[in-house]
Amino acid sequence: MTSNHAKARPVGQAGWLAPYRVLDLTDHRGALAGQMLAKLGADVILVEPPAGSDARRMAPFASNAQGEPLSLFWSAYGAGKRGITCDLDSAEGQALLRRLVASADFLIESEDPQVMSQRGLDHAQLREINPALIHVSITAFGSDGPKAGWAATDLTAWASGGPLLPTRDPGKTPLRIAVPQAYLHASADAAGGAMVAHFARLRDGLGQHVDISVQQSAAQSTLSSILSAAVGHADYSIGQDARNAKKPLDLSGSGARTRRSKWLVQDGLVEMHLAMGPASGRFTNNLFAWLKEAGACSAEFAEWDWVALPQRIESGEVDDSLLETAREQVAAFVATRTKRELMDEAHRRKILMAPIMTVQDIAHSPHHAARGFFQPVEHEGLPLQLPGPFAFAMNPVAVQPFVAIRPAPTVGQDNMAVYGELCGLSSNEIAALAAKGVI
Amino acid sequence: MRDAPFTDLKVLDLSWVVAGPLIGRVLADYGATVIRVESSKRVDTARVMGPFPGGKPDVQQSALFENCNAGKLGLSLDLSKEQGRSVIRDLVPWADVVVESFSPGHMKRWGLGYETLQAIKPDLIMVSTSLMGQTGPYASFAGFGNIGAALAGFQLLAGERDAMPTGPYGPFTDFIGPRFGLLALLAALDQRRRTGQGCWLDVSQAEAGMQLLAPQLADFSASATIALPDGNRDPHMAPHGVFACRATAGVAAEDAWVAIAARNDRDWHALASAIAGPELASDARYATLRLRQQAEDEIEKLIADWTAQRSPHEVQALLQAHGVPAHVASASADMVSDPQLMARQHFVRLEHPLMGTSPVETSRYRLSDTPGVPVRAAPTFGRDNLFVLRDILGYDQARITELESAGVLV
Numbered sequence: 001m002t003s004n005h006a007k008a009r010p011v012g013q014a015g016w017l018a019p020y021r022v023l024d025l026t027d028h029r030g031a032l033a034g035q036m037l038a039k040l041g042a043d044v045i046l047v048e049p050p051a052g053s054d055a056r057r058m059a060p061f062a063s064n065a066q067g068e069p070l071s072l073f074w075s076a077y078g079a080g081k082r083g084i085t086c087d088l089d090s091a092e093g094q095a096l097l098r099r100l101v102a103s104a105d106f107l108i109e110s111e112d113p114q115v116m117s118q119r120g121l122d123h124a125q126l127r128e129i130n131p132a133l134i135h136v137s138i139t140a141f142g143s144d145g146p147k148a149g150w151a152a153t154d155l156t157a158w159a160s161g162g163p164l165l166p167t168r169d170p171g172k173t174p175l176r177i178a179v180p181q182a183y184l185h186a187s188a189d190a191a192g193g194a195m196v197a198h199f200a201r202l203r204d205g206l207g208q209h210v211d212i213s214v215q216q217s218a219a220q221s222t223l224s225s226i227l228s229a230a231v232g233h234a235d236y237s238i239g240q241d242a243r244n245a246k247k248p249l250d251l252s253g254s255g256a257r258t259r260r261s262k263w264l265v266q267d268g269l270v271e272m273h274l275a276m277g278p279a280s281g282r283f284t285n286n287l288f289a290w291l292k293e294a295g296a297c298s299a300e301f302a303e304w305d306w307v308a309l310p311q312r313i314e315s316g317e318v319d320d321s322l323l324e325t326a327r328e329q330v331a332a333f334v335a336t337r338t339k340r341e342l343m344d345e346a347h348r349r350k351i352l353m354a355p356i357m358t359v360q361d362i363a364h365s366p367h368h369a370a371r372g373f374f375q376p377v378e379h380e381g382l383p384l385q386l387p388g389p390f391a392f393a394m395n396p397v398a399v400q401p402f403v404a405i406r407p408a409p410t411v412g413q414d415n416m417a418v419y420g421e422l423c424g425l426s427s428n429e430i431a432a433l434a435a436k437g438v439i
Numbered sequence: 440m441r442d443a444p445f446t447d448l449k450v451l452d453l454s455w456v457v458a459g460p461l462i463g464r465v466l467a468d469y470g471a472t473v474i475r476v477e478s479s480k481r482v483d484t485a486r487v488m489g490p491f492p493g494g495k496p497d498v499q500q501s502a503l504f505e506n507c508n509a510g511k512l513g514l515s516l517d518l519s520k521e522q523g524r525s526v527i528r529d530l531v532p533w534a535d536v537v538v539e540s541f542s543p544g545h546m547k548r549w550g551l552g553y554e555t556l557q558a559i560k561p562d563l564i565m566v567s568t569s570l571m572g573q574t575g576p577y578a579s580f581a582g583f584g585n586i587g588a589a590l591a592g593f594q595l596l597a598g599e600r601d602a603m604p605t606g607p608y609g610p611f612t613d614f615i616g617p618r619f620g621l622l623a624l625l626a627a628l629d630q631r632r633r634t635g636q637g638c639w640l641d642v643s644q645a646e647a648g649m650q651l652l653a654p655q656l657a658d659f660s661a662s663a664t665i666a667l668p669d670g671n672r673d674p675h676m677a678p679h680g681v682f683a684c685r686a687t688a689g690v691a692a693e694d695a696w697v698a699i700a701a702r703n704d705r706d707w708h709a710l711a712s713a714i715a716g717p718e719l720a721s722d723a724r725y726a727t728l729r730l731r732q733q734a735e736d737e738i739e740k741l742i743a744d745w746t747a748q749r750s751p752h753e754v755q756a757l758l759q760a761h762g763v764p765a766h767v768a769s770a771s772a773d774m775v776s777d778p779q780l781m782a783r784q785h786f787v788r789l790e791h792p793l794m795g796t797s798p799v800e801t802s803r804y805r806l807s808d809t810p811g812v813p814v815r816a817a818p819t820f821g822r823d824n825l826f827v828l829r830d831i832l833g834y835d836q837a838r839i840t841e842l843e844s845a846g847v848l849v
Contacts (some may be wrong), residue, residue, distance in 0.1 A: 016626040019633075032650070034618070040626045059674040060654055062661035072661065076653035142794065142805065145782035150759055151706075153677060155671065155765040157754070159698035160777075164681065165768040167597055167608040174696050174815045175605055176679050178596045178668035184651045185662035188618035191806030195625040196469055199444035202632070206441065207809035216611045216785055216803050217619075223457070223609040223739050224503040225490060229771035230786060231488035231502045236771065261585065262594070262603055269604070271589035279484055283581075335474070347580050354582060354589040359659040359666050362592055362649065367575040374656075375644055385660035391623035394573060394639040395553065399630055435496070 015041010015403040020105040022196075023047055023087070024081060025095075026142070028055035030138040031077035032187035033074030035098040037106070038080030040388060041403045045418055047097070049088070052411045053078075065381025075379045075388055083409025083416045085439045092438045094119055099423045110138040110183075113148045115224050123209040133207040134197045135192045138183070142213030152214070154180035161218025162226045177416055186217035187246070201426055207252040216310050234430035262356065263331060266338045274327065281307035287330070290349055296333040301326050379407040415439055441808050443470025447629075451527070451534040452476065452511060452520075455483045458584065458615065458644055459540035459568050460507040461617035462624065466536075467510030468811035474530065474827055476512040479516065479820045479849055484583070490771075500794050505817045509789060509799045513818020514827045515848055520722060524549055529832050531556050531745045536624065537565045542581065543573045553639040562637040568620050570612075572643035584610020584644065591648030592655070598668040602736045615651060616644035662770050676700050678710070678729040681768060682746040684754060685849040689772070696768035697751040699758060700743060712817045714745040782797055789816040824848055 008279040009362045018041035024034035025047050038044040044232045058073035061229035116122045140152030158164045168174040193210040219226050228236035274284050284306035291297040312318040338354035346353040375388035389402035433439045448471040452463040467473040486498040502842035516523045545550050553565050570587050571577045590592050598604030599688035620642040673679040679700045686692035701707040711720035725731050746754050750766040766831035791797035802811035828834045842848050
């Protein structure tokens, strides 16, 4: 056990959500939602099938102390939760869950639509037991509508929500992010939506159903380009680079619509958009001031004002080949420098450039160390570094917002405590349920 | 009819672009009064990004700005002037929550730091959202969300194996940060209700982003493995990819793509039957995940040859009829006509003085009893100045005229 766990929190104190209990019925598709609440101190009880959650079998894998494969997806998103087992496809399991629901504030699940109602456990049925229950469901397309029954995966949901298509280089295949994101974004919305419903409950004591659609959550990652057809902005999200065609200049400086922002440096890559125009041309001026100091750019580029450059491009005074030459000089300049060196100068000189961090760069970042972002957790004998809090209180507070998370539970680890404490079952009764395979 | 969740909640929104404003957007959807403060002298980047009606840039008609700020009241204020900042200090006693996204330290230099504001309003909750957080050696590192995506580890993760990465679309951590910031804020509001204590919350977009790479960060700590992209392939599913389709009226071939995944052997059997009949479906060379992964190049070619003859919508319909996960890689035109999004009323049209109607997305959560929806379009510059200054702050006409003539309300 790590030092963080040596001083285990008394339930109901540390953590801003400590007064609340969450029944987490999700599989890998919703595992993050309960964890976000657990980090804030909620008592999150993960309810797994007796064979264990499928989240225990998700990549990536390491070897635990016994040399067996350990899912780091599970280590990461199972952490912070208590764990019980319950066969929700059996009548006895369903009855047990109804007893647990009586004392729960939230229930989160990621079953396909209709599964919960076939079990007699949909929101209408559960609110009869506990009218204050907030029932959150995470499904690919939402719980109703013509596509509600469609087969889906993270990739197809990402495709349906819009961010897949514009994530591509000219003439190339649209790409997902290699670490599947769609259900994670939806799970984060599930946690947020649960708390929004909580504020309605604070007014009148009633729960409700919070219906999360992965498709609708994924659409947030289109940067509102989803609206371009609605406002009649043709061809908006693809942008000039993906088309290799002449299009109006992007003056936002955000780099949102450029693909030409990756630069090879001595030990990897950096991200930098050569921004121009009034919003952020000055950052590119800062870059060229550095090149000039180092004698690394030709005289004419040293004098360019990137704030005013768009007018010169539009008048034809500056053309693509000249811009390309400027890019080449930048490329040659950064190629001989390291990510760390470039980051420090970008920081000092206010240049919109950052190292493209690998997980190794992140793990070794002095910044994250200084902020105490990573939290050590020992899981199945393996010491791990997990992301810790997702916010910090900057002023002294009586109750700390976040709790140190405990390692992900073993299968059925908390059956005795939870079924004893919340359902009033004796150890004999619990053993009998286990013998029948219900838990 | 139940009350909206945030009836009575008052929010002063000093943030800009995407990551900060999306927090206030949720609060406004669910009943909070949110005053969005901005200045036309320092135009919000979201206003210059579009998309725009007819593709014509106009800072008063950006759909991105509309989408991030629908439902809010608009106050135009030049915060570089002391008189502008004094209006903020007057608004603080009214506010439960202040959200800001200036570079760390900027609010303090303006005399609007948390200590100052908290002295005015003891139980204030202030949310500061930034790229790297308020503390640490790189706290003042500047940048938009594409920089955040680089620092949080995402830029490397969209790409083909051993190739220059493409990176995610847009400022990726801007989409993640507000979700975590919102939850922290709502937890803060709940504990304030119980303890009477406010707080100052430091939300880092990079730290929010890294929550979504937690397994890969854990993997590095366990085994020094560095997560890298592998196109659209997946360790648990094969085939698993995005395939080029036939062009159709209005959709060029370069934009016609469909995503297809076989979750298990059953999906593969159904997919193979659909594209080539029972012979392929029962081909022992592809019977298991492991075998299909070994033969993934040839399987992808089989699928690509088949999809190339069909439109993305045809492929989607044929495969869904067999229970196989498949979806068009939707462009905006697909989404605004998507029967599912229409059934869920995902797009809302709000009255707008310049646009006629402003289309925005509805709330990303559907609450059965207290649904959230914006009640007004995002503000044009200074749209609600009079309401805020006169009705909320109780300024008299002389005071308002004085601010106007001093050039503060721009």
